[in-house]
Amino acid sequence: MFDFMILVLGIIIGSFLTICIYRLPQNQSIVTPPSHCLNCNTKLKARDLIPILSYLLLRGKCRYCVKSYSSRYAVVELITGLLFLWCYQIVGWSPDLLTILIFTAFLIVITFIDYDHQLILDKVLLWFAGVGVAINLGSGYPHIADMLIAALVGGGLLLLVAVLTRGGMGGGDIKFAAALGLWLGVKLVIIALLLAFIIGGVGGALLLIFKVKGRKDFIPFGPFIAIGAFISILYGSKIVWWYLHTIAK
Secondary structure, three states: OHHHHHHHHHHHHHHHHHHHHHHHHHOOOOOOOOOEOOOOOOEOOHHHOOOOHHHHHOOOEOOOOOOEOOOHHHHHHHHHHHHHHHHHHHHOOOOHHHHHHHHHHHHHHHHHHHHHHOOOOHHHHHHHHHHHHHHHHHHOOOOHHHHHHHHHHHHHHHHHHHHHOOOOOOHHHHHHHHHHHHHHHHHHHHHHHHHHHHHHHHHHHHHHHOOOOOOOOOOOOHHHHHHHHHHHHHHHHHHHHHHHHHHOO
16 A cells, blocks of 8 residues: 555656756746646646546647657656655655655656756756755764765766766766765765766666667766666665675675
């Protein structure tokens, strides 16, 4: 029962995230105007906005002009629901659950905007960093010193990569890593970035092999950082324990 509730909650939140993903890069308000068809500009009614279900019932078309619209909306809604359910399966009804769900929602917005526009927006990162600091100050962990050091470590590592590769890493990625440090602390941000490089290397190779991207195409690194961060916040402590008791023993 609780699993289904979390899944539905994630799908509903995902519907809001699709608005953020579409509007924020265009400097549009995420509140106004109300949801409308981008082709005929007709204001959508409640029955047109039921996450996933409306898309399936209408077969991906506007009820009023019968123009097809992107499946992206339903995809983001479903992904958000599944990731929320994943978080709940790992964390359960713990005080950390809400924190991790908020963290995940930010990662989804950053990932899709970066994938679409090769851009990580400062205004999203400012909210992301601010919410992370507020939550951690409220909980008392990570401590403020650890947050600041982690931000320097995360941003500094990618800044070093950018210098060594002469621009191979974007400024948005550097600021994203610094913001992650404020959320995760030193140990977990390092794990997140290590995972990002591993996943990025494998993912980039697969994109080239399956010709999704060409050798000269830009492959945004933000989504890989987000994946590494998601794994780190859920499993980072276990990864540290495993390393200390096996590899470093």
